[in-house]
Amino acid sequence: MKLLLATQNPNKVIELKRLSHNQLDVVSLSDLNIEEDVEETGQTFEENARLKALWAYHKTGIPCIADDSGLEITALNNEPGVYSARYLGVNTPYPIKNQIVLERMQKQSDRSARFISVVCLVLSEYDVHCFEGIMKGSIATEAKGSNGFGYDPIFLPENHALTYAEMDLSTKNTLSHRGQAFRKVITYLESRAEYEK
Numbered sequence: 001m002k003l004l005l006a007t008q009n010p011n012k013v014i015e016l017k018r019l020s021h022n023q024l025d026v027v028s029l030s031d032l033n034i035e036e037d038v039e040e041t042g043q044t045f046e047e048n049a050r051l052k053a054l055w056a057y058h059k060t061g062i063p064c065i066a067d068d069s070g071l072e073i074t075a076l077n078n079e080p081g082v083y084s085a086r087y088l089g090v091n092t093p094y095p096i097k098n099q100i101v102l103e104r105m106q107k108q109s110d111r112s113a114r115f116i117s118v119v120c121l122v123l124s125e126y127d128v129h130c131f132e133g134i135m136k137g138s139i140a141t142e143a144k145g146s147n148g149f150g151y152d153p154i155f156l157p158e159n160h161a162l163t164y165a166e167m168d169l170s171t172k173n174t175l176s177h178r179g180q181a182f183r184k185v186i187t188y189l190e191s192r193a194e195y196e197k
Helices: 010-019 045-060 094-104 169-175 177-191
Strands: 002-005 025-028 064-073 112-124 127-139 155-157
Touching (some): 002 010, 010 025, 045 064, 045 112, 045 127, 127 177, 169 177
Parallel strands (some): 002 064
Antiparallel strands (some): 064 112, 127 155
């Protein structure tokens, strides 16, 4: 089955292909030479994922999935939340964002946080499904690791001593919020016999 992943991020395409054991023919917006993107105006992760998936489906006519993910930090009133990518300025590099978050967390006793991902699957205009993945954890006291991207160097998944960015990709995918949601999409697609080919 051909599936459009509404992203310019090649890491997400690789992740989805691995999780599906290459059973899905996953293409990205870049593969289709689509450089534009839709503005994320939703107030929730689900609203943004649905908005992106429907936009990409209408543009291409290809069954499509899109995700919206973010980090919620309890002591910072669940910031950055749905604004994770735009937090502290869309052009601010993540190493600087991570350093500012760590500075804001210095005097906080509650370091709990969680990553959330909602993946929306659009098979047709009226055949739309959303799946959620959540990874609880905490904010580290310093940034560690060079794998991954975004807030990965400062996030410690629950019951683990390594940050997301210190883990190898297969370990992270086993745990991650996006991996959880992607696996739910794959399980759902496998249950839909008409979409096997």
